[in-house]
Amino acid sequence: MRFPALSLLLSLFFICTHVQADAAWPRTIATPKGPFTLQQPPQRIVSTSVTLSGTLLAINAPLIGSGATSRNSSVSDAQGFFTQWSAMAKARQVKPLYISQPNAEAIAAEAPDLIVIAATGGDSALRLYDQLQTIASVLVIDYGDKSWQALTLQLGEITGHEADANKVIAAFDQRVEAVRHKITLPPQPTSALVYYEDGRGMNLWTPASAQGALLQDLGFTLAAPPASFQGSTSMGKRNDIIQLNGENMADGITGNTLLLFAADEKTVPQVAKNPFLAHLPAVQQHDIFAVGNDTFRLDYYSASNMLSSIERQFTR
Incomplete structure (x- = not known):
């Protein structure tokens, strides 16, 4: 037995949700370099910051390459990726692009549609900002003035992975609360x-x-x-x-x-x-x-x- 009214409502809901999804782009966020806008969800992200790479992996953003730090240290693996997320980077086939010193040529070779830069810290490639802008959109993120959760939400919003960001944060916050009481x-x-x-x-x-x-x-x-x-x-x-x-x-x-x-x-x-x-x-x-x-x-x-x-x- 069919219910025409219900079918009509579901059809309208389907149309509305798709219109809303389409209307979600372009997206703009505030950055240290001023308002930053993306016209559509990025598909090939390169991170010049090993700090930001872990958060991009956590929200399932399409990270294809990342800058690296010194290899085989107390905090890094043989590729120069941080040990806490190196296994995930390997599973996602994230490519190490350079060690410590940012390399614009190595970044360009990966044909990214978004390059993420840290505003401060030892892993900042801010000095290459103008050069990297000739390759792809460059997003400058300040991770030094916000909590891990706030950083995750910011990256989730601009990459279109806000649902992943919210899911990760909710699970983490539940664990924080459990540990706090324990x-x-x-x-x-x-x-x-x-x-x-x-x-x-x-x-x-x-x-x-x-x-x-x-x-x-x-x-x-x-x-x-x-x-x-x-x-x-x-x-x-x-x-x-x-x-x-x-x-x-x-x-x-x-x-x-x-x-x-x-x-x-x-x-x-x-x-x-x-x-x-x-x-x-x-x-x-x-x-x-x-x-x-x-x-x-x-x-x-x-x-x-x-x-x-x-x-x-x-x-x-």
Whole structure:
């Protein structure tokens, strides 16, 4: 038995949804270079940033090539891809285009229709912006001023993969909530930092960083350095880190717990033995914890690993 009215409604719904989908393009987002517009969903994306590549993979964007970092390090595989997403990149047949120094010729050879660049950081190819614009549309993304979730939504929106972005974020946020209720926090507040191997300096994560935002979501309170403290600003103008250097670096550490990023358990005794830090309460009370070598720059994969590390160390 047929229902003409229902069939008509379904037909109208089908037409309307397709009209809405077509009307979704072109799309425009705000970037450090001003408004950026894509006329249609990209089909061949090249990322010049190993930080952004992981997020593009997480949302199933059509990533065909990526810049790489030094091979076979504590954070990278034999291709120079970050270990947290290297298996996914291999499965998707993502091509490593160059090591560290951006190469416009290698990018052009892949015939991309979208090139993604980081606005700041060691993996930024911003100096090649004008040259890369002659190859394809160039999207500049600032990952230093937003959480991992916000970055994922931004990339999902402009690539047409917002449904994938929302799905990944929802699953991740559910896990954050589960871990938050499972752990017992160490003494607060917490100084979250990257410790230099030479022991002469560190980067302190601020609430504006993806790392700081995730810690706050888990219930941590970030320790702020004294108002009078002024950190240097290399690696471009960034508000996600404060650089602490030299004998006075301990002046910026006010937390009762130290969380070490871009570090494993081998770094903990190095920090504990640093004479410039010996007087800190966190050092004296042995409240020093490492959250993983892959946590210097967060994407879905490294953030998930960070959650696992925190869950393992603070579940009582």
